[in-house]
Amino acid sequence: MLRRRVYALVLLALAVAYAATRNASAQVPVTVWGYVKMPDGSPAAGASVTVSAGGASASTVTDSTGKYKVDLTVSSTPVTVTVTASLGGYAGSASASGEGVVRVDVVLQPPPPPPKKPTSVYVSVDRPEYGVGDAALVQGRLSPAMQAAVKVVVVAPNGSRYEVSVSTGSDGSFTVRIPLTSRGAWSIYAAFPGSDEYSPSTSQVVTVVAKEKTFLSVSARSPAPGIVQVSGSLAPAPSGAVVEVYVSIDNGSTWARLLNAPVGGDGSFSANLSTAVYGRILVKAVFRGTFDYAQSETAPVAVEVSSPRELLLTQENERLKAREKALNETLERLSAEVGELRRLSDELKSSLSSCNATVEARERALENLERELALLRGELEKTRLLAYAAVPAAAALGALAGFALGRRKRGKREAPSA
Structure with missing residues (x-):
C-alpha cells in the first residue's frame, strides 16, 4: 500500500x-x-x-x-x-x-528644470514693545545675499493683514518700518517668492506688542555731600506704578539700579540717594511698563556730588570771595575819596597860588606907598623950611604940595590893579 x-x-x-x-x-x-x-x-x-x-x-x-x-x-x-x-x-x-x-x-516631455538653490529669510525687531503710534523697526536678511524683492507680511491685532514690498541690498539685508496703529500683538514675517535660480522661502514670525505710550521725566540735585535728591513724573500713571532709578559713575558705560520709587496718584515720584562716590554722576529713570502701558526711559542727567572736604573748601572759597568783594568795594570807596581829596588839593593849590599873587601885588603897592610917603615927608620938610620965606616961596611950596598930592592919587589908583 x-x-x-x-x-x-x-x-x-x-x-x-x-x-x-x-x-x-x-x-x-x-x-x-x-x-x-x-x-x-x-x-x-x-x-x-x-x-x-x-x-x-x-x-x-x-x-x-x-x-x-x-x-x-x-x-x-x-x-x-x-x-x-x-x-x-x-x-x-x-x-x-x-x-x-x-x-x-x-x-515626449521636456526635461525637468534643474533644481533651484535653497534660500532662507530671517527677520528681527529692535525691541518687543512699542507705544501705539510708533513704527516698529523691522530688519531682515535674505540668504544667499542677492538683490531681490521681498514681501513683509503684517498681521494686525484684529486679524487683518497687508504686505509691504521691500528691496534687499547687495548683501541681502533690508529694513522697513511698520506703523503700529492700535493696541495689541502684531505678527510680522517676510517671504521671498523665489526666482528662476532660487527657491522661495519664508522667515519665522516675530511678534511685537503695541501699548499705550508713557512719558517719563527726571531731575537730580545734590543738596549735601553724599546725598542726591531725585524727582520726576510719569504720564499717564498706572495704579501702583514703580520707577526704577539707576546711577552711573563711568559716564554711562555701566548702570546700577539703586532703588525703586513708587509713583503717586498725580504721576510724581521722588527719592533720596546716599552715595559714597563724589564728583560727577549720571542718573536716569526707567518705567518697565505694564500689560497695557509701554515702557519708557529718560535720558541721563548729570549731577555734581560734593564730599565733606569739598563742601568745606567750597564754603571757605565762598567766604574768601565775599571778603574779596568787600575789600574791592572798600578799595573802590577809598579810591573815590582819594580822588576827591586830590581834586580838593588841586583846588586849594590853585587858590593858594592866586592868594600868593594877590599878596605879592599888595606888597608891591605897599612898597610904592612907602616910597611916596618918604617923598612926601621930604617935601614936607622942605615946606617947613620955606615957610619963613616970602610969599613967592609960599606959592612955590603950594605948587609943590599940589604936585605931590597928584602923584599920591595916581599911586592909589594903580595899587588895586597891581
Missing part, C-alpha cells in the same frame, strides 16, 4: 516537471508599434525607443514620421508592454496590455 502511494507521487512530480518544461519552452510572438511625438504633437523623428514586455526587450529608432515597430517573443499572452523613448533631453514612456499586435504611443 505504501509502495503504491510512493509510485503515485513520483508519477505526479514527473508530470508537473514535464508541463513546466513545456510551458518554459513555449514562444509567443508579439508585435509592438506606435508613434513618438513631441509635446506640441509634432513627430519625434530619430527618437530612441526601448520596448519591454514579459522579460524581453528590444530597441529601435523612429522614422521621419515618428513611427517605430519592434517584434518580441514572450512566454505567454496577454502581456504588459512598456515603451520608453527619448530625444535630445526630451523623454517619455507609456504602457499597454495585449497580445499579437499592440500599439503604444508615447508623448
Whole structure:
C-alpha cells in the first residue's frame, strides 16, 4: 500500500516537471508599434525607443514620421508592454496590455528644470514693545545675499493683514518700518517668492506688542555731600506704578539700579540717594511698563556730588570771595575819596597860588606907598623950611604940595590893579 502511494507521487512530480518544461519552452510572438511625438504633437523623428514586455526587450529608432515597430517573443499572452523613448533631453514612456499586435504611443516631455538653490529669510525687531503710534523697526536678511524683492507680511491685532514690498541690498539685508496703529500683538514675517535660480522661502514670525505710550521725566540735585535728591513724573500713571532709578559713575558705560520709587496718584515720584562716590554722576529713570502701558526711559542727567572736604573748601572759597568783594568795594570807596581829596588839593593849590599873587601885588603897592610917603615927608620938610620965606616961596611950596598930592592919587589908583 505504501509502495503504491510512493509510485503515485513520483508519477505526479514527473508530470508537473514535464508541463513546466513545456510551458518554459513555449514562444509567443508579439508585435509592438506606435508613434513618438513631441509635446506640441509634432513627430519625434530619430527618437530612441526601448520596448519591454514579459522579460524581453528590444530597441529601435523612429522614422521621419515618428513611427517605430519592434517584434518580441514572450512566454505567454496577454502581456504588459512598456515603451520608453527619448530625444535630445526630451523623454517619455507609456504602457499597454495585449497580445499579437499592440500599439503604444508615447508623448515626449521636456526635461525637468534643474533644481533651484535653497534660500532662507530671517527677520528681527529692535525691541518687543512699542507705544501705539510708533513704527516698529523691522530688519531682515535674505540668504544667499542677492538683490531681490521681498514681501513683509503684517498681521494686525484684529486679524487683518497687508504686505509691504521691500528691496534687499547687495548683501541681502533690508529694513522697513511698520506703523503700529492700535493696541495689541502684531505678527510680522517676510517671504521671498523665489526666482528662476532660487527657491522661495519664508522667515519665522516675530511678534511685537503695541501699548499705550508713557512719558517719563527726571531731575537730580545734590543738596549735601553724599546725598542726591531725585524727582520726576510719569504720564499717564498706572495704579501702583514703580520707577526704577539707576546711577552711573563711568559716564554711562555701566548702570546700577539703586532703588525703586513708587509713583503717586498725580504721576510724581521722588527719592533720596546716599552715595559714597563724589564728583560727577549720571542718573536716569526707567518705567518697565505694564500689560497695557509701554515702557519708557529718560535720558541721563548729570549731577555734581560734593564730599565733606569739598563742601568745606567750597564754603571757605565762598567766604574768601565775599571778603574779596568787600575789600574791592572798600578799595573802590577809598579810591573815590582819594580822588576827591586830590581834586580838593588841586583846588586849594590853585587858590593858594592866586592868594600868593594877590599878596605879592599888595606888597608891591605897599612898597610904592612907602616910597611916596618918604617923598612926601621930604617935601614936607622942605615946606617947613620955606615957610619963613616970602610969599613967592609960599606959592612955590603950594605948587609943590599940589604936585605931590597928584602923584599920591595916581599911586592909589594903580595899587588895586597891581
